[in-house]
Amino acid sequence: xxxxxxxxxxxxxxxxxxxxxxxxxxxxxxxxxxxxxxxxxxxxxxxxxxxxxxxxxxxxxxxxxxxxxxxxxxxxxxxxxxxxxxxxxxxxxxxxxxxxxxxxxxxxxxxxxxxxxxxxxxxxxxxxxxx
Amino acid sequence: xxxxxxxxxxxxxxxxxxxxxxxxxxxxxxxxxxxxxxxxxxxxxxxxxxxxxxxxxxxxxxxxxxxxxxxxxxxxxxxxxxxxxxxxxxxxxxxxxxxxxxxxxxxxxxxxxxxxxxxxxxxxxxxxxxxxxxxxxxxxxxxxxxxxxxxxxxxxxxxxxxxxxxxxxxxxxxxxxxxxxxxxxxxxxxxxxxxxxxxxxxxxxxxxxxxxxxxxxxxxxxxxxxxxxxxxxxxxxxxxxxxxxxxxxxxxxxxxxxxxxxxxxxxxxxxxxxxxxxxxxxxxxxxxxxxxxxxxxxxxxxxxxxxxxxxxxxxxxxxxxxxxxxxxxxxxxxxxxxxxxxxxxxxxxxxxxxxxxxxxxxxxxxxxxxxxxxxxxxxxxxxxxxxxxxxxxxxxxxxxxxxxxx
Numbered sequence: 001x002x003x004x005x006x007x008x009x010x011x012x013x014x015x016x017x018x019x020x021x022x023x024x025x026x027x028x029x030x031x032x033x034x035x036x037x038x039x040x041x042x043x044x045x046x047x048x049x050x051x052x053x054x055x056x057x058x059x060x061x062x063x064x065x066x067x068x069x070x071x072x073x074x075x076x077x078x079x080x081x082x083x084x085x086x087x088x089x090x091x092x093x094x095x096x097x098x099x100x101x102x103x104x105x106x107x108x109x110x111x112x113x114x115x116x117x118x119x120x121x122x123x124x125x126x127x128x129x130x131x
Numbered sequence: 132x133x134x135x136x137x138x139x140x141x142x143x144x145x146x147x148x149x150x151x152x153x154x155x156x157x158x159x160x161x162x163x164x165x166x167x168x169x170x171x172x173x174x175x176x177x178x179x180x181x182x183x184x185x186x187x188x189x190x191x192x193x194x195x196x197x198x199x200x201x202x203x204x205x206x207x208x209x210x211x212x213x214x215x216x217x218x219x220x221x222x223x224x225x226x227x228x229x230x231x232x233x234x235x236x237x238x239x240x241x242x243x244x245x246x247x248x249x250x251x252x253x254x255x256x257x258x259x260x261x262x263x264x265x266x267x268x269x270x271x272x273x274x275x276x277x278x279x280x281x282x283x284x285x286x287x288x289x290x291x292x293x294x295x296x297x298x299x300x301x302x303x304x305x306x307x308x309x310x311x312x313x314x315x316x317x318x319x320x321x322x323x324x325x326x327x328x329x330x331x332x333x334x335x336x337x338x339x340x341x342x343x344x345x346x347x348x349x350x351x352x353x354x355x356x357x358x359x360x361x362x363x364x365x366x367x368x369x370x371x372x373x374x375x376x377x378x379x380x381x382x383x384x385x386x387x388x389x390x391x392x393x394x395x396x397x398x399x400x401x402x403x404x405x406x407x408x409x410x411x412x413x414x415x416x417x418x419x420x421x422x423x424x425x426x427x428x429x430x431x432x433x434x435x436x437x438x439x440x441x442x443x444x445x446x447x448x449x450x451x452x453x454x455x456x457x458x459x460x461x462x463x464x465x466x467x468x469x470x471x472x473x474x475x476x477x478x479x480x481x482x483x484x485x486x487x488x489x490x491x492x493x494x495x496x497x498x499x500x501x502x503x504x505x506x507x508x509x510x511x512x513x514x515x516x517x518x519x520x521x522x523x524x525x526x527x528x529x530x531x532x533x534x535x536x537x
Contacts, residue, residue: 001431002422015432019421021376040522044374044465048363050425073377074425 002071005081008063020056022046023068024088049073054088141189141310145317150324153350154182156504157342159329159365160357161185162194163305163490164482166312166323167497168355168504170228173319175498176505181321182351184344186328190309193359193489196427196459198382198404198416200395201491202239202300203264206255206532209515210468211262216512217495218299224494230311232304233409237394239300240274242444244289244400252295255532259297267296278394280445287443289401302395302406305490312497332369338477339369354479355504357496360425360460362483371475373483374521375462378419379429380487383437383456387411391447401440413451415441419461419487428458461486466526471500471513480504481518 002014028034028042047053053073058066070080070089080089156172158165161183172178185191201221203214225231243252252268259266271283274294283291313323324346333341333348341350356365360377392407402417417437420429434456442449463486464470470484482500485492499513509517520526 013432014430036522036524040374041372044521045372046374046376048373048376048423050361050364053423055423071422073423076424076426 002076002078004057004069004078006059006062006065007067007081007083008065009059012059012062016059016061018058018060020058020066023054023056052079056084141306141313144310144314145189145323147325148322150182150184150322150327150344150346150349152348153341154180154322155351156181156353156355157349157351158183158355158357159342160192160359161189161313161323161325162192162357162359163190163309163312163493164359164485164496164500165355165357166190166309166316167493168357168482168500169316169321169323169497170312170319171498171501172505173316173321175501178505179320182349183316183321183323184327184329184342184349185323185325188325189313189323190306193459193461194305194309196380196382196457197305197490198406198414199302199305199408199490200239200300200397200404200406201234201303202297202395203491204239204241204255204259204266204295204297204300205264205529206258207527207529208262209527210529211259211264213495213499213512213516214492215262215264216498217492220494220498221303222299224311228311228315230307230314232307232311234301234303235409236299236301237406238277238296238298239395239397240269240277240294240296242274242294242396242398242400243292244398245292248400249292251532252293256295259295265297265299267298269294269296278392278396280391280447281396282444282446289443291444294396300395302408304409308493329365329368332476332479334370334476336477337475339479352478353504355500356474356479356481356483357500359483359485359489360462362462362481366474366481369474369476369479373470373481373518374464375470375484376423377425377460377462378422379424379426379458380416380419380461381429381433381456381458382414382416383434384408384412384414384454385448385451386454388413388451392445396444398440398444401444403437403440403444405441405445412454413448419463425460426458427460461489463487466520467529468527469496469516470518471496472503472509472517473507474518478507 003011005011066084068082071078158169165183169183203218205211205214243249256266256268270293271291275283328345331343332339339354358365363373363375366373388411395406397404405415408414462483464484471482474481499510502510
């Protein structure tokens with residue numbers, strides 16, 4: 001059972017959230033130019049990291065806002081929570097003792113309004129790509 | 132076949148040899164699928180200079196963590212074919228392996244709780260019959276006759292509106308299945324090497340030529356990956372990606388009870404599946420945790436949901452105590468069907484993506500994967516399950532269709 005620190009609402013039980021899979025996977029910039037292999041990569045292939053993983057979560061029964069999270073997929077320690085549209089933190093943060101979460105969201109009130117960038121130039125996720 | 136006595140202590144069922152410096156083929160993963168693959172490589176293809184590498188102890192991963200249900204009532208032709216072949220093998224394997232792993236064809240019911248469920252279930256019964264899979268539609272009274280402890284009152288939130296029934300389905304004793312395969316593999320000359328973790332692969336260009344392990348380097352002409360939840364970790368070491376996401380899946384058992392539950396009952400809609408083990412534990416499972424995980428434990432709310440469903444369906448379970456819970460790591464694909472076949476690396480083959488249902492497929496996975504490893508080409512039963520389907524779009528979408536949500 002995860003205790004997740006929503007940037008807007010604070011620490012809440014995992015049951016209030018929906019999982020959104022890998023973060024920072026941009027929509028292809030030029031979808032008409034993709035071949036079948038590249039479409040397969042975009043649609044079906046995601047990282048399956050054994051360790052620190054950047055992923056999206058939706059606080060579906062709270063503020064209904066999406067946010068990003070760094071979580072260890074082996075220990076389930078939550079290492080960082082950060083807004084959509086901001087780059088993945090450069091390094092993993094130590095887990096906070098009490099909540100299992102160390103929020104790095106500087107200004108949580110802006111999280112829902114960050115507009116997704118469409119500037120990514122390839123189907124692979126560059127560091128700092130949005131969503 | 133029933134010998135009515137417990138099999139030998141597993142320590143004496145196979146040798147524990149040191150790894151040789153080279154083998155004709157190496158199977159990574161000493162669970163049911165890896166052992167079955169080695170068995171069929173030896174039996175059907177005469178490849179006996181082979182090794183099965185297991186990073187922990189034999190069959191201590193998902194093989195020790197499942198709910199042992201065996202059935203073949205899948206919707207799509209490709210799935211029905213491979214799972215039905217598995218069921219036919221289950222029916223002859225105790226004799227063939229000369230080992231009684233308590234395969235019990237007590238039948239499986241898949242309950243319907245909504246009109247949508249009813250229509251989908253009847254469609255699946257029709258599809259099963261067309262594919263030669265035994266299947267029946269039961270009304271609530273027939274459900275009650277088969278499993279008297281089921282609550283078929285219509286005053287519960289999701290009343291039982293009927294069920295599909297596969298009489299040939301059932302359960303087997305999972306650890307004994309693994310030991311049966313391991314014992315026979317050993318007899319045929321296969322080296323089973325435990326505590327042997329793969330740390331990398333040796334490649335000559337794009338061709339795999341060896342395996343690096345914590346017990347040294349092993350040269351080999353062929354590598355078969357059978358590591359379930361950790362398949363994508365191995366693939367990454369070998370330099371390719373798999374469309375796999377690993378999730379924790381939990382199961383639990385109660386304390387021992389007198390025989391009360393004569394069949395297997397599954398419900399997709401309220402999501403619990405229940406059988407009674409040979410010794411008497413009520414064995415229950417439900418869905419996977421939504422998030423990716425390798426931690427072999429899951430979330431408590433999943434257990435809460437499955438228990439709520441179980442107690443409503445089986446009121447007499449209200450006073451049963453949970454004895455233990457555990458988690459396995461399942462490798463899910465987006466079409467809820469396995470991946471069995473070749474990989475982008477030459478001479479490296481993969482058997483993965485069985486998700487929540489790998490146990491039932493064990494013999495067919497082993498038989499078809501052995502064929503692929505030995506011949507370099509797919510067996511007709513695993514051809515549709517090739518990795519390429521994610522590019523061609525020829526998906527086998529068993530999500531929801533296969534009588535349980537994945």
